[in-house]
Amino acid sequence: MAGKLSFSLVSPEREVFSGLVDQVDAPGVEGDFGVLADHAPFMTALREGTVTVLDGGNRRQFEVEGGFADVTPAGLTILAERASEVAAG
Amino acid sequence: MASLKEMRNRIGSVKSTQKITKALNMVAAAKLKRAQDQAESARPYAQKMASVIANLAAGVSGDDAPKLLAGTGAEQKHLIVVATGDKGLAGGFNSNVIRAARERINTLIKGGKDVRIIAVGKKSRDGLARLYGDKLVHTFEMSDHKVIGLPAAEPIADMIAEEFEAGRADVVTLFYSRFQSVISQVPTPKKLIPAEVAGDAPPVNLNGAVYEYEPSEEEILETLLPRNITTQILAALYENQASFFGAQMGAMDNATRNAGDLINSLTLQYNRKRQAQITTELIEIIAGAEAL
Numbered sequence A: 001m002a003g004k005l006s007f008s009l010v011s012p013e014r015e016v017f018s019g020l021v022d023q024v025d026a027p028g029v030e031g032d033f034g035v036l037a038d039h040a041p042f043m044t045a046l047r048e049g050t051v052t053v054l055d056g057g058n059r060r061q062f063e064v065e066g067g068f069a070d071v072t073p074a075g076l077t078i079l080a081e082r083a084s085e086v087a088a089g
Numbered sequence B: 001m002a003s004l005k006e007m008r009n010r011i012g013s014v015k016s017t018q019k020i021t022k023a024l025n026m027v028a029a030a031k032l033k034r035a036q037d038q039a040e041s042a043r044p045y046a047q048k049m050a051s052v053i054a055n056l057a058a059g060v061s062g063d064d065a066p067k068l069l070a071g072t073g074a075e076q077k078h079l080i081v082v083a084t085g086d087k088g089l090a091g092g093f094n095s096n097v098i099r100a101a102r103e104r105i106n107t108l109i110k111g112g113k114d115v116r117i118i119a120v121g122k123k124s125r126d127g128l129a130r131l132y133g134d135k136l137v138h139t140f141e142m143s144d145h146k147v148i149g150l151p152a153a154e155p156i157a158d159m160i161a162e163e164f165e166a167g168r169a170d171v172v173t174l175f176y177s178r179f180q181s182v183i184s185q186v187p188t189p190k191k192l193i194p195a196e197v198a199g200d201a202p203p204v205n206l207n208g209a210v211y212e213y214e215p216s217e218e219e220i221l222e223t224l225l226p227r228n229i230t231t232q233i234l235a236a237l238y239e240n241q242a243s244f245f246g247a248q249m250g251a252m253d254n255a256t257r258n259a260g261d262l263i264n265s266l267t268l269q270y271n272r273k274r275q276a277q278i279t280t281e282l283i284e285i286i287a288g289a290e291a292l
Helices: B004-059 B093-110 B122-132 B150-165 B217-291
Strands: A005-010 A015-021 A023-028 A031-035 A042-046 A049-055 A058-072 A075-086 B077-083 B114-120 B136-140 B171-181 B184-193 B212-214
Touching: A005 A023, A005 B004, A015 A049, A015 A058, A015 A075, A015 B004, A023 A042, A023 A058, A023 A075, A042 B217, A049 A075, A058 B004, A058 B217, A075 B004, B004 B217, B077 B093, B077 B122, B077 B150, B077 B217, B093 B114, B093 B122, B093 B171, B093 B184, B093 B217, B114 B122, B114 B150, B122 B136, B136 B150, B150 B171, B150 B184, B150 B217, B171 B217, B184 B217
Parallel strands: A005 A075, A042 B212, B077 B114, B077 B171, B114 B136
Antiparallel strands: A005 A015, A023 A031, A023 A049, A042 A058, A049 A058, A058 A075, B171 B184
């Protein structure tokens, strides 16, 4: 497997998540998508929904609203007006 | 000349004033720390937003560029947003911002432009309503919000967008106080519409790959630009908050020091006077004893 994906989830008030992960699944306006390391650069608006972060065996979920995902060679950045972690359960 | 009792009262009152200013200073210092942290944690979002927009703006140009980015092409109608605090006791913080805004407004009026004003913060309204009462569109009070956050910035951004879309504004400028350091806050104008594309944002290196957009580039830009206004306002509000506490800290520090100086000189006067009185009394007693 290729290297890890650098992912950060930021809201206007704070940086909600930042770190290296294996995979991120996000709800795009035109369909859900997953991002792995070395993804081709692209940008999309996000629907209201859940962003899932997969790293090793760990799985964290974040509720986002009004966001954008920006994939560059440097990694994935999600800008969301509101973002909060969903309690694991 | 004041009597000893009067002087004692005076010293007492200055001392209690000093206690208040000292307390306010410490409160401001504690709040400043929090405001600074807040301003700092808001920075990644604003930076990212700026670089994304710079990226997009480079690709979209000409007539199909969104109006929020390119402007209406006219420069006749100006909307000035002036953000200050709701409270005073912060040295020149409020008046500096208001003065900077007033200078700009006066130049614009002299140049024959139409000016409308949105006041953010009670002090801004108080400072501007007297001079430009007929131009004041709306006042937002920050004290309606317990903490500064999106709920505080959104209505302001909504109102700006509304004014812009209704054709009542060509250029929107926001005046706020940039937090440079605890001792220095700079009143700064920031152009919201047309959007200022950050020149210092580093272009994203794509290694030759082509960006893909979902939905189209224009659509993304169109939803992103109004959000950018909210973000910019929020960032300005955070900076303002930090500046306010910085200015208040400085002002209260000065006031505490001044009160200390005043107490010293009053105490000196008081002691001298008391000594003089004792001496006079002694002389009277001795003179009386000698006379017997």
